[in-house]
Amino acid sequence: MAEALLTARRLTKAYGALKATDSLSLDVIHGEIHAVIGPNGAGKTTAIKQLSGEVASDQGTIHLGGRDITRQPMHERARLGLARSFQITSVFGGFTAEDNVAMAVQAHDGHSFRFWRRARSEAALREPARRTLEQVGLGGRGGVIARNLAHGEQRQLEIAMALATDPSLLLLDEPMAGMGPDEANRMVALLGGLKGRVAILLVEHDMDAVFALADRVTVLVSGREVATGSPDAIRADPVVRQAYLGEDA
Amino acid sequence: MSDASRTTAVSRAPAEGKAGRLETGWRAALLTCVAAALLVLPPAAEALDEAFLIGLFTRIFIFALAAVSLDLILGFGGMVSFGHSAYFGAGAYVVGILSFHAAGGEAPAWPFSLPWMESAVAAWPLAVAAAALLALLVGAVSLRTSGMYFIMITLAFAQMLYYFFVSLEVYGGDDGLSIAGKNNLPGLDLENEASFYYLCLLILVVFLLIGRRLVHSRFGMVLQGCKENEQRMLALGFPVYRYKLAAFVMAGAVAGLAGALMANYMGFVSPGLMHWTVSGEIMVMVILGGMGTLAGPVIGAFVLLLLEEILSAYMEHWMIVLGPVMVLVVLFARRGIWGWFQRGDPDG
Numbered sequence: 001m002a003e004a005l006l007t008a009r010r011l012t013k014a015y016g017a018l019k020a021t022d023s024l025s026l027d028v029i030h031g032e033i034h035a036v037i038g039p040n041g042a043g044k045t046t047a048i049k050q051l052s053g054e055v056a057s058d059q060g061t062i063h064l065g066g067r068d069i070t071r072q073p074m075h076e077r078a079r080l081g082l083a084r085s086f087q088i089t090s091v092f093g094g095f096t097a098e099d100n101v102a103m104a105v106q107a108h109d110g111h112s113f114r115f116w117r118r119a120r121s122e123a124a125l126r127e128p129a130r131r132t133l134e135q136v137g138l139g140g141r142g143g144v145i146a147r148n149l150a151h152g153e154q155r156q157l158e159i160a161m162a163l164a165t166d167p168s169l170l171l172l173d174e175p176m177a178g179m180g181p182d183e184a185n186r187m188v189a190l191l192g193g194l195k196g197r198v199a200i201l202l203v204e205h206d207m208d209a210v211f212a213l214a215d216r217v218t219v220l221v222s223g224r225e226v227a228t229g230s231p232d233a234i235r236a237d238p239v240v241r242q243a244y245l246g247e248d249a
Numbered sequence: 250m251s252d253a254s255r256t257t258a259v260s261r262a263p264a265e266g267k268a269g270r271l272e273t274g275w276r277a278a279l280l281t282c283v284a285a286a287l288l289v290l291p292p293a294a295e296a297l298d299e300a301f302l303i304g305l306f307t308r309i310f311i312f313a314l315a316a317v318s319l320d321l322i323l324g325f326g327g328m329v330s331f332g333h334s335a336y337f338g339a340g341a342y343v344v345g346i347l348s349f350h351a352a353g354g355e356a357p358a359w360p361f362s363l364p365w366m367e368s369a370v371a372a373w374p375l376a377v378a379a380a381a382l383l384a385l386l387v388g389a390v391s392l393r394t395s396g397m398y399f400i401m402i403t404l405a406f407a408q409m410l411y412y413f414f415v416s417l418e419v420y421g422g423d424d425g426l427s428i429a430g431k432n433n434l435p436g437l438d439l440e441n442e443a444s445f446y447y448l449c450l451l452i453l454v455v456f457l458l459i460g461r462r463l464v465h466s467r468f469g470m471v472l473q474g475c476k477e478n479e480q481r482m483l484a485l486g487f488p489v490y491r492y493k494l495a496a497f498v499m500a501g502a503v504a505g506l507a508g509a510l511m512a513n514y515m516g517f518v519s520p521g522l523m524h525w526t527v528s529g530e531i532m533v534m535v536i537l538g539g540m541g542t543l544a545g546p547v548i549g550a551f552v553l554l555l556l557e558e559i560l561s562a563y564m565e566h567w568m569i570v571l572g573p574v575m576v577l578v579v580l581f582a583r584r585g586i587w588g589w590f591q592r593g594d595p596d597g
Contacts, residue, residue, distance in 0.1 A: 052484065054480075054483075054484075074483045075482075075483045075484075075485075075486050075487055075488050075489070076486075078483070078484060078485055078486030079486040083484075084484045086480075086481075086484075090478060090480060090484070091478070091481065092474055092477040092478050092481060093478070094477050095473075095477065099470075102470075103470060103471075103474050103482075103485065104485050106467055106470065106471070107482075107485040107486045107487050108486065112467040112468055112471045112487070112492065113468060113492075113495065114466055114467040114468060115462065115463050115466045115467075115468050115469075116462050116463075116466055117466060118462075118465045118466065119465060119466055119467045120465065120470075122467075125467075161481075161485065165486060
């Protein structure tokens with residue numbers, strides 16, 4: 001197996017008696033798209049929250065690029081290269097699309113205790129922001145207030161914000177949720193285009209998208225990993241078929 | 250609201266051309282008129298034998314300064330601090346206490362026996378520093394909470410300070426302290442009402458100009474981002490707490506300066522300056538005029554204090570008129586008076 005970028009070992013998180021993640025171990029390889037699938041309530045979002053640092057793990061360790069980040073707060077992990085999109089779209093609704101991405105660029109560009117220069121005129125922030133918008137297919141939409149963008153566009157914007165922090169790993173929580181078929185296709189194309197440049201941990205319900213994109217798939221059921229392997233192996237796995245795909249496929 | 254902002258946002262964004270220039274022209278004209286009126290007010294008021302106007306407007310400038318400082322964290326940063334009177338009062342008390350010792354009110358100990366205590370050059374920066382330090386302590390604790398808890402804890406700290414000064418008999422307790430005279434400022438006679446008026450106006454204008462740079466700087470963008478979506482800011486990698494605390498301290502410092510001016514204006518300080526109703530009044534100015542803009546709190550201070558001045562001449566319970574006005578503003582002009590004039594332009 002190639003060298004892992006992100007290594008999670010025996011991650012556990014319990015809410016009372018409910019174990020949302022139960023001794024989950026996971027390796028995300030450099031440049032790969034690693035999908036995490038599982039039925040509702042399998043603990044996929046909790047796992048993302050633990051990896052991003054929004055939720056503290058009860059047990060287990062997380063390493064990013066060989067560095068122990070288990071105890072790092074969310075904003076520190078983001079600085080180290082973990083970028084995240086949310087299950088429910090989370091953008092700066094009152095800002096323009098370009099402002100949104102420029103904010104992400106700014107997050108990556110040193111500290112922000114700069115009080116005098118007009119941030120909206122700084123080419124160092126706006127140029128990369130425009131380029132990233134272009135890259136995700138929002139080229140002409142930079143001036144639109146984010147909350148007035150269509151749902152699919154807002155999700156694209158989230159990807160742009162994540163990319164603008166120049167991450168090594170994207171944690172994407174259902175980027176295609178609530179999208180129409182056209183929008184979903186565009187997102188698949190966008191994520192496919194990122195393959196090899198940045199590693200992606202993808203939580204997604206859209207199985208067509210998962211099997212089109214993923215290099216590796218992990219199946220979660222009730223917080224527990226039941227299988228990990230290539231898309232073909234997962235599709236053929238009888239345990240997976242019974243536990244999960246059996247209802248759908 | 251969403252419909253209105255939709256049309257303006259879409260029409261404004263691509264073409265900032267004609268409409269933008271017109272609006273800028275309109276704004277510049279208005280600003281020039283207001284500036285001219287304020288500049289000629291002291292001589293005009295004296296000529297018309299209405300010298301009380303100078304004092305009234307001085308008070309308005311001072312409160313406007315406090316209101317703008319609150320808006321920096323409330324309107325731009327989304328931090329609903331309900332204890333802004335603490336920093337205002339702290340600044341005032343620094344001036345009051347220094348002047349009390351300078352006048353020999355108490356056998357002065359070493360640091361208090363020096364002649365600099367009457368000087369604005371020393372007393373005002375000290376007032377600012379004391380208020381900033383207080384804001385640092387209060388903010389460091391309060392900013393670990395959010396929402397309703399933040400409102401309550403900032404209020405609680407301010408009330409603690411209020412009762413502390415009520416019980417501090419050395420400095421007059423409940424009755425407060427009289428200040429023998431205004432601070433000395435080299436080259437300017439602050440005892441002259443018009444001079445003090447111009448100084449307060451100048452300080453307000455300078456702070457507004459600084460504020461304009463500040464809210465559009467990288468720091469200002471972070472502040473506005475925290476208001477829009479704090480979770481997102483964290484996910485992007487911003488150490489949000491640090492930035493919010495810095496803004497909180499800045500707002501406290503400027504409120505402290507306003508307090509120092511207020512002590513000079515009144516010739517008197519009392520715990521009443523720290524009472525929660527003062528925090529409320531400053532907050533009303535911000536909301537009435539327009540949160541999240543720089544001009545808004547200034548307009549709010551003008552409207553509130555002028556309303557008070559006019560109405561209280563006719564009735565004791567002038568608040569009975571203010572109440573419905575507030576309700577109308579909140580219902581029909583969510584972004585305050587200035588926001589209503591601007592109709593959706595986020596850059597105040």
